[in-house]
Amino acid sequence: MDPILLLTQALNGLQLGVMLFLMAAGLTLVFGIMGLINLAHGSLYMAGAYAMAAVFAWSGSFLAGLAAAVAAAALLGVAIEMAALRLLYRRDHLDQVLATFGLILFFNELARIIWGPAAIFVTVPAALSHTVEILPGAPYPAYRLVVIAAGVAVAAGLYLLIARTRLGMLIRAGASNRTMVSALGVDIGRLYTAVFALGAGLAALAGAMAGPILSVEPGMGEPVLILTLVVIVVGGIGSIRGAFAAALLIGFVDTIGRAFLPALLRDLLAPSAANAVGPALASMLIYLTMAVVLAIRPQGLFAARTG
Amino acid sequence: MTPLLSVRGLVRRYGALVAVDHVEFTVLPGEVHAVIGPNGAGKSSFLALLAGEARPDAGEIEFAGTNITRLPAFARARLGIARAFQITAVIPDFPVLQNAVLAVLASVGRGFGMGRAAMHDPVLLDGARRLLARVGLAAQESRLAGDLAHGAQRQLELAMALAGRPRLLLLDEPIAGTGPEESRAMVALLQSIRQAPGERPGIVLVEHDLEAVFALADRITVMAEGRVIACDVPDRIRADAAVRAAYLGDDAR
Amino acid sequence: MPRAALWAILLAMAVLLPFAADLAGQGYYVGFATRVAIFAIAALSLDLILGYGGLVSLGHAAFLGIGAYSVGIWTSHGVTAAPVHWATALAAGGLFALVTGLIALRTAGVAFIMITLAFAQMLFFLAVSLKAYGGDDGLTLWDAARLGPLDLSDDRTLYWVAIAWLVLFLLLGRHLVASRFGLVLQGARSNERRMRALGFDIRRHRLLAYVLSGMAASIAGCLLAHMTDFVSPAYMSWQRSGELVVMVLLGGIGTLHGAILGAAVLLILEEVLAGLTQHWMLILGAILVAMALVARRGLHGLLAALRGRR
Ligand SMILES: Nc1ncnc2c1ncn2[C@@H]1O[C@H](COP(=O)(O)OP(=O)(O)O)[C@@H](O)[C@H]1O
Ligand SMILES: [Mg+2]
Numbered sequence: 001m002d003p004i005l006l007l008t009q010a011l012n013g014l015q016l017g018v019m020l021f022l023m024a025a026g027l028t029l030v031f032g033i034m035g036l037i038n039l040a041h042g043s044l045y046m047a048g049a050y051a052m053a054a055v056f057a058w059s060g061s062f063l064a065g066l067a068a069a070v071a072a073a074a075l076l077g078v079a080i081e082m083a084a085l086r087l088l089y090r091r092d093h094l095d096q097v098l099a100t101f102g103l104i105l106f107f108n109e110l111a112r113i114i115w116g117p118a119a120i121f122v123t124v125p126a127a128l129s130h131t132v133e134i135l136p137g138a139p140y141p142a143y144r145l146v147v148i149a150a151g152v153a154v155a156a157g158l159y160l161l162i163a164r165t166r167l168g169m170l171i172r173a174g175a176s177n178r179t180m181v182s183a184l185g186v187d188i189g190r191l192y193t194a195v196f197a198l199g200a201g202l203a204a205l206a207g208a209m210a211g212p213i214l215s216v217e218p219g220m221g222e223p224v225l226i227l228t229l230v231v232i233v234v235g236g237i238g239s240i241r242g243a244f245a246a247a248l249l250i251g252f253v254d255t256i257g258r259a260f261l262p263a264l265l266r267d268l269l270a271p272s273a274a275n276a277v278g279p280a281l282a283s284m285l286i287y288l289t290m291a292v293v294l295a296i297r298p299q300g301l302f303a304a305r306t307g
Numbered sequence: 308m309t310p311l312l313s314v315r316g317l318v319r320r321y322g323a324l325v326a327v328d329h330v331e332f333t334v335l336p337g338e339v340h341a342v343i344g345p346n347g348a349g350k351s352s353f354l355a356l357l358a359g360e361a362r363p364d365a366g367e368i369e370f371a372g373t374n375i376t377r378l379p380a381f382a383r384a385r386l387g388i389a390r391a392f393q394i395t396a397v398i399p400d401f402p403v404l405q406n407a408v409l410a411v412l413a414s415v416g417r418g419f420g421m422g423r424a425a426m427h428d429p430v431l432l433d434g435a436r437r438l439l440a441r442v443g444l445a446a447q448e449s450r451l452a453g454d455l456a457h458g459a460q461r462q463l464e465l466a467m468a469l470a471g472r473p474r475l476l477l478l479d480e481p482i483a484g485t486g487p488e489e490s491r492a493m494v495a496l497l498q499s500i501r502q503a504p505g506e507r508p509g510i511v512l513v514e515h516d517l518e519a520v521f522a523l524a525d526r527i528t529v530m531a532e533g534r535v536i537a538c539d540v541p542d543r544i545r546a547d548a549a550v551r552a553a554y555l556g557d558d559a560r
Numbered sequence: 561m562p563r564a565a566l567w568a569i570l571l572a573m574a575v576l577l578p579f580a581a582d583l584a585g586q587g588y589y590v591g592f593a594t595r596v597a598i599f600a601i602a603a604l605s606l607d608l609i610l611g612y613g614g615l616v617s618l619g620h621a622a623f624l625g626i627g628a629y630s631v632g633i634w635t636s637h638g639v640t641a642a643p644v645h646w647a648t649a650l651a652a653g654g655l656f657a658l659v660t661g662l663i664a665l666r667t668a669g670v671a672f673i674m675i676t677l678a679f680a681q682m683l684f685f686l687a688v689s690l691k692a693y694g695g696d697d698g699l700t701l702w703d704a705a706r707l708g709p710l711d712l713s714d715d716r717t718l719y720w721v722a723i724a725w726l727v728l729f730l731l732l733g734r735h736l737v738a739s740r741f742g743l744v745l746q747g748a749r750s751n752e753r754r755m756r757a758l759g760f761d762i763r764r765h766r767l768l769a770y771v772l773s774g775m776a777a778s779i780a781g782c783l784l785a786h787m788t789d790f791v792s793p794a795y796m797s798w799q800r801s802g803e804l805v806v807m808v809l810l811g812g813i814g815t816l817h818g819a820i821l822g823a824a825v826l827l828i829l830e831e832v833l834a835g836l837t838q839h840w841m842l843i844l845g846a847i848l849v850a851m852a853l854v855a856r857r858g859l860h861g862l863l864a865a866l867r868g869r870r
Binding site for chain 3: 031037084087088093094095096097098099101102103104105106107108109110112113222226229230232233237276279280282283284287288290291294295298299
Binding site: 379390409416470 | 736738739740741742743744746747750751753754755756757758759760761762764765768
């Protein structure tokens with residue numbers, strides 16, 4: 001196996017992993033604390049990507065685009081939470097599925113109305129459009145390196161937020177004991193809104209950074225959402241640590257599998273069979289990983305003790 | 308007499324908390340073995356381990372000569388271990404009769420029963436009505452179980468537990484929280500179960516109502532902080548200084 | 561009116577619908593009614609696990625795909641006998657349900673939703689990667705499926721076949737939910753703990769329900785392929801799965817016939833909204849949110865409430 005290719009693919013896997021973690025962190029917190037399964041989390045990701053594309057194109061500043069994306073999605077998140085989702089916290093999961101499925105349809109169509117059905121391409125900011133030689137003879141796009149760094153930094157920041165701050169303390173307490181949080185004199189409604197906004201902001205950050213890598217189009221949030229759900233069940237629903245471990249695992253398995261599985265099969269099978277089976281198996285690999293993890297540990301890698 | 312149930316070194320932890328701490332315990336055939344202790348002593352956790360709803364971290368459970376430590380709850384139920392919960396567990400959105408039918412069904416059928424009607428089957432209906440008559444709920448058979456008074460729900464739950472003619476009954480506070488009238492009815496019902504010819508299941512009775520406990524129990528185990536601090540016949544438990552200190556003291560007032 | 565008479569009238573109307581459509585010169589409606597019947601089968605099968613079993617599956621469209629590809633793959637190899645398609649779909653759908661159900665049912669509640677969705681997505685990508693059978697673009701079926709002497713490319717024939725399957729599944733479903741098996745399934749939906757304490761192996765019952773439900777939905781997938789002469793991964797997209805859940809909720813969960821009503825209402829609603837505006841999904845989305853927030857028991861519940869008030 002070519003070591004340079006392996007390194008490149010490992011970095012790609014890491015990049016996918018940190019993106020998935022940004023998505024999964026908010027989703028798993030919202031579920032762990034509020035008991036809400038929010039299928040419309042992908043819409044917040046999409047909102048971030050569009051806001052980024054619009055503000056970047058208008059201002060020419062990538063950073064301004066990022067800031068706008070996070071702010072816009074956090075506001076949108078607060079609006080959705082206050083208008084609809086907070087009514088669903090104690091409800092049946094079925095009501096939550098119905099409402100957030102409706103939100104997905106609504107936002108995808110809204111995006112189509114505002115920006116049209118075609119994909120928008122966002123360019124990589126000029127300062128990062130070069131490649132970096134990570135090893136002699138191994139160039140890697142600078143932008144992706146920055147995405148990885150940003151993702152890791154945000155993960156570290158999130159860890160500090162949850163482990164060290166008052167908000168984090170309340171989040172941890174809220175995940176295991178609602179009544180205790182209320183007893184501390186905290187307005188639980190405000191806490192929930194804050195958590196929701198935090199999750200929305202993280203999703204938007206992922207969407208905004210994905211803009212130059214993927215295409216920005218209506219419905220772009222759902223494939224990512226489904227991958228995120230896989231991450232969450234593999235990690236253990238409600239667990240941030242689990243989400244982090246599983247995001248990296250899924251990121252690596254998907255990238256490495258797609259890159260090497262077809263070649264590997266060509267060594268094992270007849271070429272025609274390998275050409276047919278390789279891509280099929282590679283595209284199913286993360287789901288098979290999920291199946292294996294759940295068969296061994298139904299509660300996921302890190303089971304959170306929540307209801 | 309060989310015990311019906313014997314428990315050795317049973318441990319259950321929740322994080323750092325040891326809810327059940329190396330408990331040794333036996334029930335003889337036909338015996339009523341009461342478990343008392345302050346709130347949080349680990350009584351409900353102990354019953355959950357016996358019923359198979361929670362896995363022990365250490366220890367062995369033997370029932371009628373079989374090691375059941377690793378059997379799931381439903382398999383233990385099939386061996387003849389029946390259960391009433393501290394928080395009453397009937398099927399609230401089913402009518403009373405349908406609850407009883409389910410209980411009878413559990414005791415007669417092992418297949419899926421896809422080809423057989425449930426609520427038109429005379430065998431199931433007769434069995435269910437007999438159960439309801441036994442606990443005095445015959446007149447209420449078409450009400451939703453969730454609409455019954457608390458005491459009546461407890462009786463229904465007990466009736467469901469009795470449907471399979473269990474060899475061991477695990478009862479978690481069947482009397483606590485019911486009114487004086489209902490509580491007397493429940494004690495009488497438990498007495499009748501003890502004395503019913505041919506059945507005489509062993510009973511593990513977790514209960515706060517000490518009057519009922521002293522009236523019903525053959526032996527009493529006292530738990531505190533997960534551990535067994537005494538196990539003896541009622542008269543000696545009543546006299547035990549350690550027990551008074553740990554438990555009776557604050558209840559006898 | 562006695563219930564049996566009501567059902568007989570409804571059935572007669574359903575069977576005679578093609579003639580009425582002809583008289584009215586609206587042949588288009590036969591195709592539309594076939595669509596309704598097909599989705600009614602899928603929604604009804606979902607209601608068995610959702611309404612009676614309490615299992616929220618967000619991946620039920622996977623079975624539509626399995627059925628459709630059973631037809632597509634056989635047809636592309638020159639096998640046009642519908643019974644072969646159906647038998648393959650039943651076997652493949654049942655097997656997929658068995659394997660994924662074994663894993664998904666180890667978890668409970670919300671994890672079940674996510675896992676069923678993920679497995680459906682897996683199948684979606686599998687279909688995308690099947691280049692031999694059209695991959696992403698799908699596969700056009702050039703030969704019509706045949707049922708003995710009948711040609712299923714004929715609109716009316718296919719309509720009647722679909723109605724026959726629907727009636728069969730409705731009858732089977734009614735029988736099943738009234739059986740001992742159905743009672744256990746419903747008991748477990750309401751109080752799992754009690755059911756285990758009674759000695760029922762809940763997981764096995766749920767698994768069987770899931771397998772039966774998957775098999776029925778696979779038949780719907782076959783019929784869909786017969787109707788469109790086309791199969792593609794889009795048949796098992798997550799939106800489809802979501803629509804099936806919506807149909808069940810719309811018509812009234814846990815009633816079986818509600819699923820039929822829900823399928824009809826949703827498809828009609830989509831048709832009507834699409835006639836109003838190209839951006840009808842916006843309206844539909846808003847309706848669904850409102851429904852989740854206020855009208856929780858669907859049309860069935862709404863009707864029942866109105867009847868109760870009078
Ligand atoms: N599922 C659980 N998770 C964490 N702690 C638990 C759990 N169940 C019980 N406990 C703890 O175990 C201890 C014993 O509880 P329990 O068995 O309910 O006592 P009792 O029935 O004697 O009142 C208590 O401190 C309780 O808080
Ligand atoms: Mg207790």
